[in-house]
Amino acid sequence: MSEPEAAASLERDPTEDSNHYIDGVKLAALMISISLCMFLVSLDRTIISTALPTITNEFHSFDDMAWYGSAYMLTGSVMQLPLGTLYQIYAPKYVFLAIMLVFIVGSAVCGGASNSLAVILGRAVQGIGSAGITAGCMIIITETVPLPKRPMYMGILGAVFGVSAIVGPLLGGALTTGASWRWCFLINLPIGAVAMIVIFLVFPDGGKGGDKDEVEQDRTGITAGGGSMRLWKRIQRFNPLGLCFMVPAVVCLVLALEWGGSTYAWKSARIITLLVLSGVLFILFGVDQWLEGEYSTIKPQLIADRTVAASALYTAFIGASMMSLVYYLPIWFQAIKGASAVKSGEMNIPLLLSLVIGSMISGMLVSKLVGYPSLFMIISSVLMTVGAGLLSTFTVATGHAKWISYQVLFGIGLGLGMQQGATAVQMVVHKADVPSVLSLLFFCQQLGGSIALAIAQNIVSSKLVSGLHASLPDVDASAIVSSGATQLRSMVPTKSLATLLQIYNEAVTTSFYLTAATSAVTFLAAIFIVPRSLLKTYCEDEEVSSGQNRPV
Structure with a gap:
């Protein structure tokens, strides 16, 4: 290999060895399996919300309620980056299967729990699994699908991730009322087991072969699968x-x-x-x-890359926008429209369907026609900002036409941009760094969502308390804040209900200002991403791999 070609290969190698790519029935089976894994992980972030009252009643554990969600988020956030390093050191196939097993074990502990502590511990174990599965699904795509086709498949995973987060409360309510709250967790066992078997059978063992092993060992101290690394060197890689x-x-x-x-x-x-x-x-x-340099968890040269840094920021704020809206839009339906928990989930279907459509459209267009992920990130930011702004205009009298169309506008925007950051970074980083960069993006997305949700909760609570003190001083504000939205109408006299709904509406819609603001920040991040065509990048790298110099 000539010096210019070697330099190009070190800079970026999205085409890599095509021997490990799969297609046809194998690829379809693999995609269905990892989509199911992504569905379960995202589902478990929100499915428990409608089951919490039943769990706390059974175990008399109201004081532990916050931990049922916190344990999952805590371990999921903590383990995201270390597990990204694990994918760099060992064969992704076996790392993913091991992490999936951890997730299933955690689900079994929750489903069979005999006390509140067991539920909390099970949720913590689930969180560890979730951290490795989200990035792992994307890493599997990079290992089995060539670069130009990846946005299409990542768009599918993005749609699955968003849909499951929205469907979670609806499915949780259905399982809790129709069977038992335990099935919110036990449902993961048969689905996860089948997915693991299929992944084991169709996902190639592959590391990379030949000269690429030497290139990666020179850059990271790792050969494919980590076989030549001594124990201390592996420990060092975990920083x-x-x-x-x-x-x-x-x-x-x-x-x-x-x-x-x-x-x-x-x-x-x-x-x-x-x-x-x-x-x-x-x-x-x-x-x-x-x-630490090369032995750092997040290599400084990666963060210094404009596209990687901007994509991380974009992903953090799109996660913030999604979580703040997904959490409070159902509450608006329950409180203002008097919908049940299940009915409010049905009223979120416009958001769900539009998110799927947006994800599929952007994935196919980036893969087949347009090639510029940054373009869809900008369009996504504009649509989300406008959509969230319109959602913030909701009143008690807002009708179907508005709450459906505004959801569609925001949902399409969210779908268009959700996975484009993951596509953009793959055009500028070496294949060996893809696991750590994808883990960084998911870490940012999860942390961004957690921070935004905490801010939104504070905004709604503060606005609700101040409004109640000003307009309904005789009403117990703390009781209103701590009660469920579905119980609102039974907590005040009929003559005060209209005022209470007005106050509650203003409090919840104020949180949509936060959604609009975080959506606007994604625009600032998107314009800093280097506009690079996926299709052109692939053609240039093919010229390098065939012995031709890539044009500058």
Whole structure:
């Protein structure tokens, strides 16, 4: 290989060895299987919401309610980056299967729990599995599908991820009322087991072969599958000192976000201490990453890349936009329109369908025709911002035409851009760095969603309390805030209901301002991504791989 070709190969190699690509029935079976895995993981973030009252009643564990969600989010956030490193060191096939097994074990613990502690521990184990599955599904696509086709398949996963988050409360309510809350977790066992068997059979064992092993070993100290690495070198790749900073930093931040405004006041010493500790530890983690160089969890040269940094920011804020809306739109339907938990899920179908359509359209167009993921990220940002802005105009009297059309506008925007960051980064990083970069994007998405949800909860609670004190001083504001939206109409006299609904509407729609703001920030991130054509990139790399110099 000539020097220019070697340099080009080190810079980026999206085409890699095509011997491990699959198609036809095998690819279809693999896609269905990893889509099911993604569905289960995303589903478990929200499915428990409608089952919480039943679980707490059975175990008399109201004080533990927050931990049923926090345990999942906590371990999921903490393990996202370390598991990305694991995918770099060992064969992705076996890493994914092992992580999937962890997720299934956690689900079994939750489903068979005899007390509240068992549910919490099971959720924590599930969270570990979820961290590796989300990035792992994308990594499987990079291992089995050539670059030009990846956006189409990643669009499918993006649609599955978004749909399952929206469907979660609906399915959770149906399972809880029709069978048992335990089936919110036990449903993962048969589906996950079948998916694992199919993945084991159709996903090639493959590492990369030939010269590429030498290139990757020169850059990362790793050969495909990690076979030539000594134990200490493998430990070094996990950046132990960095993890000592990152893990407690994430723990402190997630706990502060989960407890702030609910368990403890935001101004309490406990919450302030957690936030300060988190900030200091994140700074120390950043310094460590800079000093560690090639052995860092997140390589400094990757973050220094304009497209990677902007994609991470974009992904964080699109996660924030999605979670803040997905959480509070059903609450608006329940409180203002008097819908049940199940009915509110049905009223979210316009958002669900439009998200699927947007994801499929963007995936196919980037793969087949347009080639520029950054273009769809910009269009996505505009549509989401306008859609969220329109949603914030909801009133008590808002009718079907508006709440359906506004959902469609936001949903198409969300679908168009959800997975484009993952596509954009693959055009600028080396194949060996794809697992860590994808893990970084999912880490940002999860953290962005957690932060936005905490802010939205604080906004709604504060607005609700201030409105009640001003207009309905005789009503117990704390009882209204802590009660479910479906119980709202039974908590005040009939003569006060109209005023209460007006106050509640203003509180919830104020959270949509946050959704609009985070959507607007995605536009700023999208315009900083280097406009690069996927189709042109692929053609240039094919010229390099065939012995021709790539045009500058």
